[in-house]
Amino acid sequence: MIFIIAHKELKTLFASPLAWTLLALMQLVLAWIFLGRLDAFLEIQPQLLQIANPPGVTEIIAAPVFATAAVVFMMATPLLTMRLIAEERHNHTMTFLISAPISMTEIVLGKFLGLMIFFSAVITLVFMLSISLLAGSALDFGLLLSNTAGLILIAACFASLGLFMSCLTAQPAIAAAGALGALLVLWAIDITTNDIDNIAQDFSLLKHFENFNHGVIDTFDLVYFLLFTITFIVLSIRKLDGERLRG
Amino acid sequence: MITISAHNLSRNFGAHTAVREINLKLKRGEVLGFLGPNGAGKTTTMRMLTGNLAPSSGSVEICGVDLLDNPRDAKTHIGYLPETPPLYQELTVNEYLRFAAKLHRVSAINLLSVLDEVKLHCGLKDVGKYLIGSLSKGYRQRVGIAQAIIHNPDVVILDEPTVGLDPNQVREILSLIRELGAKHSVILSTHILPVVESVCNQIQIMHQGQLVFNDTLFGLKQKEINLEEMFAQLTLNNQTLGNP
Numbered sequence: 001m002i003f004i005i006a007h008k009e010l011k012t013l014f015a016s017p018l019a020w021t022l023l024a025l026m027q028l029v030l031a032w033i034f035l036g037r038l039d040a041f042l043e044i045q046p047q048l049l050q051i052a053n054p055p056g057v058t059e060i061i062a063a064p065v066f067a068t069a070a071v072v073f074m075m076a077t078p079l080l081t082m083r084l085i086a087e088e089r090h091n092h093t094m095t096f097l098i099s100a101p102i103s104m105t106e107i108v109l110g111k112f113l114g115l116m117i118f119f120s121a122v123i124t125l126v127f128m129l130s131i132s133l134l135a136g137s138a139l140d141f142g143l144l145l146s147n148t149a150g151l152i153l154i155a156a157c158f159a160s161l162g163l164f165m166s167c168l169t170a171q172p173a174i175a176a177a178g179a180l181g182a183l184l185v186l187w188a189i190d191i192t193t194n195d196i197d198n199i200a201q202d203f204s205l206l207k208h209f210e211n212f213n214h215g216v217i218d219t220f221d222l223v224y225f226l227l228f229t230i231t232f233i234v235l236s237i238r239k240l241d242g243e244r245l246r247g
Numbered sequence: 248m249i250t251i252s253a254h255n256l257s258r259n260f261g262a263h264t265a266v267r268e269i270n271l272k273l274k275r276g277e278v279l280g281f282l283g284p285n286g287a288g289k290t291t292t293m294r295m296l297t298g299n300l301a302p303s304s305g306s307v308e309i310c311g312v313d314l315l316d317n318p319r320d321a322k323t324h325i326g327y328l329p330e331t332p333p334l335y336q337e338l339t340v341n342e343y344l345r346f347a348a349k350l351h352r353v354s355a356i357n358l359l360s361v362l363d364e365v366k367l368h369c370g371l372k373d374v375g376k377y378l379i380g381s382l383s384k385g386y387r388q389r390v391g392i393a394q395a396i397i398h399n400p401d402v403v404i405l406d407e408p409t410v411g412l413d414p415n416q417v418r419e420i421l422s423l424i425r426e427l428g429a430k431h432s433v434i435l436s437t438h439i440l441p442v443v444e445s446v447c448n449q450i451q452i453m454h455q456g457q458l459v460f461n462d463t464l465f466g467l468k469q470k471e472i473n474l475e476e477m478f479a480q481l482t483l484n485n486q487t488l489g490n491p
Contacts, residue, residue: 001350004346004349004350008335008346011338011342011346012335012337012338015337015338016337091333091334091335091336092329092331092332092333093333093334093335094333095294095299095327095329095333096329096333096347096394097350098298098299099297099298099299099322099325099327099329100322100347100350100351101318101319101320101321101322101323101350101351101352102319102322102350103318103319244298244299244300244301245301
């Protein structure tokens with residue numbers, strides 16, 4: 001049942017120009033950054049040779065691309081999540097799903113899964129971009145995989161938060177604004193507490209991603225991402241179930 | 248065999264009572280016309296019968312399965328067309344109906360034959376590859392009905408299925424409902440009285456959240472009561488008559 005919902009999500013997503021536009025724009029931005037970093041690397045390569053233990057291409061080119069991808073995801077997520085529940089309500093199709101023999105949990109998980117499959121496609125593209133460096137150099141696959149894992153996890157956080165915002169309203173635009181606002185706040189927390197060892201820092205999603213970006217997989221980051229995702233998925237299910245009760 | 252029964256169904260929105268102690272029972276092969284002026288609580292009742300809204304009190308049983316205790320099993324027996332047909336504009340008719348069938352657990356083996364049958368039944372044979380967004384109102388209504396009956400449910404609930412259709416389309420939809428009524432139980436809400444007289448064999452009138460009239464069309468004719476006069480009498484001065 002979850003897969004049927006996810007399949008429908010992807011179908012409607014790719015039936016609209018939105019998904020294709022986003023894919024194209026994301027890929028354009030990321031390819032641009034990639035080429036920029038590649039250029040910079042080629043320029044400083046002679047100096048790097050004189051250092052005893054120089055950073056490799058993965059560190060200099062791939063990691064910054066992944067870091068940019070995280071920020072790009074943050075901007076793109078609200079546009080994708082606003083459709084999930086708010087648009088179903090707006091088009092009166094939510095009744096269709098609720099009347100079917102399927103639980104709220106399955107609806108929410110199906111929608112979440114559908115979006116994650118879309119994100120996985122983008123992440124695969126980013127990964128392939130880095131793999132193309134194999135043509136001229138060796139790669140640090142450990143670092144690459146930790147970046148990929150981090151990107152998947154942070155995308156899951158963005159998606160679950162956006163999904164919850166989408167549950168709160170019947171207006172897709174408000175769902176998008178709400179999700180963007182919440183994500184920016186979580187980002188701003190990171191900026192304002194940049195060098196102080198503050199508890200607020202622990203709440204910033206991108207701060208937790210930084211460790212993955214440097215190739216460090218810390219259980220604290222892992223647990224934070226998972227808890228964040230699960231919390232907002234559970235809140236979404238509860239919100240929708242509560243609506244049936246209160247009307 | 249009783250397919251749907253509701254017992255003392257009530258629903259409050261805050262202090263306001265939208266539906267008060269509704270009872271109904273329907274057998275296979277019966278078509279119930281659900282009448283009432285705007286805001287009488289018809290849609291609220293239908294949303295409760297289909298599990299879209301939890302009742303404040305009372306219970307609903309679909310084919311012997313309690314809707315509140317076991318919603319997933321109960322819902323397999325219901326087909327529901329809400330007031331606004333729940334359609335995805337960006338899907339084609341085929342894609343949409345296939346999704347509806349899968350959601351209602353039609354097995355993969357039967358999927359194609361079910362799809363063909365329902366399209367034939369609802370006159371959608373030629374528009375299968377069209378985007379729903381490009382269809383006219385009448386066709387959309389038919390797609391809405393098609394999704395409600397695709398899994399061959401025991402109870403079909405239609406909320407104002409004839410609204411916004413031209414007379415020819417109304418006639419077609421009514422003959423479709425009559426056909427459905429032969430094999431399923433149908434609940435039909437409307438405020439067009441001739442519609443009721445042409446397809447329903449049971450009539451209930453709601454007013455201000457309460458059931459004010461409940462009889463068969465046959466009984467009505469026997470007592471030589473004019474439905475229109477009856478409707479006006481009941482819903483204008485709010486008195487309780489009939490045998491609820």
